[in-house]
Amino acid sequence: MFVLEYKVKPKPQQVLAIEEAIRTHQFVRNKVLRYWMDNRGQGKAELFRYNTDLRAEYEFVKDLNSHACQTAVERVLRSITKFFDNCKRNIPGKKGYPKFQKHNRSVEYKTSGWKLDSQTKKHINFIDKKNIGRLKLIGSRDLYYFQPEQIKRVRIVRRADGYYVQFVIKLDPRDTVKPFPATQRCVGIDVGLKEFYADSDGHLEPIPQFYRKSERQLNRANRKKSQKYRKGQPQSKNYHKARVRYARKHLKVSRQREEYCKRVAYSVIQSNDLVAYEDLNVQGMIRNRKLAKSISDAGWSTFRKWLEYFGDKYGKATVAVPPHYTSQICSHCGVKVQKSLSTRTHVCQCGYTEDRDVNAAINILQKGLSTVGHTGTYASTADGFPSAGNWRYAWGETSSSLVGAILLGYEDSLNQESPRL
Numbered sequence: 001m002f003v004l005e006y007k008v009k010p011k012p013q014q015v016l017a018i019e020e021a022i023r024t025h026q027f028v029r030n031k032v033l034r035y036w037m038d039n040r041g042q043g044k045a046e047l048f049r050y051n052t053d054l055r056a057e058y059e060f061v062k063d064l065n066s067h068a069c070q071t072a073v074e075r076v077l078r079s080i081t082k083f084f085d086n087c088k089r090n091i092p093g094k095k096g097y098p099k100f101q102k103h104n105r106s107v108e109y110k111t112s113g114w115k116l117d118s119q120t121k122k123h124i125n126f127i128d129k130k131n132i133g134r135l136k137l138i139g140s141r142d143l144y145y146f147q148p149e150q151i152k153r154v155r156i157v158r159r160a161d162g163y164y165v166q167f168v169i170k171l172d173p174r175d176t177v178k179p180f181p182a183t184q185r186c187v188g189i190d191v192g193l194k195e196f197y198a199d200s201d202g203h204l205e206p207i208p209q210f211y212r213k214s215e216r217q218l219n220r221a222n223r224k225k226s227q228k229y230r231k232g233q234p235q236s237k238n239y240h241k242a243r244v245r246y247a248r249k250h251l252k253v254s255r256q257r258e259e260y261c262k263r264v265a266y267s268v269i270q271s272n273d274l275v276a277y278e279d280l281n282v283q284g285m286i287r288n289r290k291l292a293k294s295i296s297d298a299g300w301s302t303f304r305k306w307l308e309y310f311g312d313k314y315g316k317a318t319v320a321v322p323p324h325y326t327s328q329i330c331s332h333c334g335v336k337v338q339k340s341l342s343t344r345t346h347v348c349q350c351g352y353t354e355d356r357d358v359n360a361a362i363n364i365l366q367k368g369l370s371t372v373g374h375t376g377t378y379a380s381t382a383d384g385f386p387s388a389g390n391w392r393y394a395w396g397e398t399s400s401s402l403v404g405a406i407l408l409g410y411e412d413s414l415n416q417e418s419p420r421l
């Protein structure tokens with residue numbers, strides 16, 4: 001799958017229509033979820049049948065394209081599957097019982113309810129009874145190259161800075177490029193807080209402190225927002241202005257991070273045939289509040305996501321290894337050398353001295369090379385398209401080596417090429 005994203009600038013009338021469609025999508029989703037909660041044991045077919053009942057009962061549901069209603073049911077099904085899956089695997093902590101949605105930001109169409117301008121493919125027309133109408137697609141990528149049958153989903157997504165239309169195109173990213181030539185090189189990568197990563201060749205990639213730099217601005221915007229908050233009352237116009245300003249700052253930071261991770265991952269994949277890294281439980285680590293900011297800032301999971309995507313696209317192997325003792329064991333003689341987080345250098349009695357993270361990276365590479373057959377964590381989904389903002393679930397469904405590592409979703413990037421499915 002391949003996602004192309006375009007900015008759109010709807011007129012005020014169209015904004016109302018889009019919001020109405022998004023609300024309806026959320027309504028169907030929550031109704032179906034309620035039905036499932038009240039009637040446990042109901043399967044897929046019953047939930048879809050209930051959706052049909054809803055369309056008969058409510059006029060505004062009927063106005064939304066019938067396939068778009070179905071995608072709302074699919075979202076419920078996906079969260080139910082995810083929940084049961086977590087229970088079965090017995091992951092530590094909460095199992096993620098499906099929740100009602102409060103702040104839905106998107107509506108998803110399938111292959112009907114919209115039409116592209118047949119000539120230029122630079123406009124899209126939404127033709128269901130929500131009356132969204134014609135929108136101009138702003139963006140550099142050309143839809144012209146794709147057959148209409150290749151477009152499997154169309155989504156309208158609201159972000160802090162406006163509306164976007166995404167096209168999910170059935171296309172294997174591997175078909176669009178030639179694989180990178182083999183380099184006869186393998187690398188182990190240890191992501192950290194001090195450096196962005198250290199590799200087994202001794203290279204240290206410094207951390208980009210986007211978040212730190214923007215932090216003062218972010219905090220200021222957040223403070224302004226809180227000052228305007230009125231408890232138990234409807235919020236003022238000024239509050240909402242401040243809220244939007246704050247959200248836009250966040251959006252900017254996460255876009256910077258996504259771009260950075262993408263660039264670094266691309267060059268790592270380009271210069272190596274095999275990349276090994278730790279299978280970290282980022283979600284678990286973020287519960288440690290002291291480290292949380294640095295961890296989520298460093299964007300490890302975004303980085304990993306891009307590594308796996310580019311690895312798949314350009315025919316390189318990516319291996320996730322279990323993260324046990326990689327920093328303690330001496331990569332030279334195999335003896336365990338206890339050290340605390342603050343000890344930055346690995347010094348072993350065998351005479352081997354190395355940067356702590358580089359030593360770990362070498363261990364990771366060795367583990368990676370010994371776990372052959374555990375590769376290729378990125379898999380293109382054949383069906384069961386995940387919805388906007390939910391790509392991480394897709395990863396859980398399609399890749400076996402992601403066990404325990406729940407990826408963070410940065411849903412708001414301008415990237416037009418994207419593994420966000």
Ligand SMILES: [Zn+2]
Nearest residue numbers: 330333348350
């Ligand atoms: Zn040693």
